[in-house]
Amino acid sequence: MNPKIWLSSPHMGQQEFAFVKEAFDTNWIAPLGPLVNGFENDLELFTGSKYAAALSSGTAALHLALVMLDIKMGDEVICQTLTFSASANPIAYLGAIPIFIDSEPETWNMCPDLLETAIKDRILKGKKPKAIIVVHIYGMPAKIEEIVAIGDKYGIPIIEDAAEALGSTVNGRSVGTFGLMSILSFNGNKIITTSGGGALISDDEKFICQARFLATQARDAAVHYQHSQIGYNYRMSNVCAAIGRGQMQVLPERIKQRRRVYEYYLENLSEIPCVDFLPEPDGSFSNRWLTAVLIDSSKGNGVNRETIRLSLEKDNIESRPLWKPMHLQPVFKDYPSYINGISEPLFNNGLCLPSGSNLKDEDLKRVVDIIKKHF
Ligand SMILES: Cc1ncc(COP(=O)(O)O)c(C=O)c1O
Structure with missing residues (x-):
């Protein structure tokens, strides 16, 4: 293993x-x-x-x-x-x-x-x-x-x-x-x-x-x-x-390291047409705590975020779907909500990739190689 x-x-x-x-x-x-x-x-x-x-x-x-x-x-x-x-x-x-x-x-x-x-x-x-x-x-x-x-x-x-x-x-x-x-x-x-x-x-x-x-x-x-x-x-x-x-x-260094993780995934995965990243809007700077990608299964031979999550898991790699919106949670579903249809597909298609500041290049390469194998 x-x-x-x-x-x-x-x-x-x-x-x-x-x-x-x-x-x-x-x-x-x-x-x-x-x-x-x-x-x-x-x-x-x-x-x-x-x-x-x-x-x-x-x-x-x-x-x-x-x-x-x-x-x-x-x-x-x-x-x-x-x-x-x-x-x-x-x-x-x-x-x-x-x-x-x-x-x-x-x-x-x-x-x-x-x-x-x-x-x-x-x-x-x-x-x-x-x-x-x-x-x-x-x-x-x-x-x-x-x-x-x-x-x-x-x-x-x-x-x-x-x-x-x-x-x-x-x-x-x-x-x-x-x-x-x-x-x-x-x-x-x-x-x-x-x-x-x-x-x-x-x-x-x-x-x-x-x-x-x-x-x-x-x-x-x-x-x-x-x-x-x-x-x-x-x-x-x-x-x-x-x-x-x-x-x-070490916080300033940790921010640099997390942002580098994002850059690594961006450089190595963005050529795959069904994988999308979240760029920073003008004026915004993200600490890139977690790098999350969207997998559009209609563009990529049916591969979805769950297919990828499971194959990462098989190789002992933890990844996680985006937060499940609160208005869809059993405990909160009966409260009022104002919904425009944005968060639900983010939850369905989004995957948070390993993003720790202590990840080495070889760790990131392992993640990227498994994802690439699907396309
Ligand atoms: C968005 C958000 N809010 C609140 C919390 C709660 O923080 P804590 O775990 O320190 O109670 C967390 C993390 O756990 C979080 O991710």
Whole structure:
């Protein structure tokens, strides 16, 4: 059996161990400490966001963002349909109603025109949505400037789900700095990892202070344990932040490496007529967290994304269909959705190829050779 090629596996640099040793040497083995503060500072410097709170996951960050926007039972929250379920689950945690919006073809993210149609329709039906969750899927920036303009026009706050897009920019500005608040993820499969972790970033200090407060069980300023509101145990541990500080040192290199993986596939597969790539629109820069291709089975002797996925699997290579849209998920299918027919064929024809920054040329060649054999 050939060695396993993962879709996206952790890729440590040189300094993570030294930072973890510092946590042990100083006995800061807690969900707070100097490395958490240092990691937050690293994130602020890298993204250009004024404030960051390091948390236990990206999902926790999104949950807190919605809590701070006072989302309650029965409120409506707009969410991109083509995404991972973690973008929508926190809406359900609060008993609120997700309203799903389909994609546009240039970035595969939320379609601004459909967003505006949906907002107008929800208002007509008697309820203005209380927030918009837009995702930068696979690292590709959404049409965020247009979406923010629509949010401003209707007075609806934007939360960016930049879980997959640390390092991506629009006109030189980091994604995650356009919305009122944004979330990042450092899960094991992300461009950098803290093994598990996330962050909330914002230019508004009050949200970040409040997030830190809520994430540590909402403990009031009193020597005894006193609580005036419901809290959560969502803070990042100092040990995880130690890994994160090491990873931040190699993030620029990781972005280059992921983009090189994309270029490799593009150079070696684009001559196949039924294989399509997602180019960056003008002004957009993607961290290329995952390279996804579309396989048009009508152009290529019936070969589809599943044929290719299975033959990669046979050779011990992990690949994965695109996210199944939320409006097609059994758990979310009965919620309102505004659909233009873009995301469903993306799901049917799209395949994420191994994209880790630690892949060697020989690994990429193995993937390419198997795909080419089908044509
Ligand atoms: C688009 C998206 N949103 C949210 C999350 C949730 O992040 P986490 O796994 O850190 O909770 C992830 C990744 O897992 C994601 O891919």
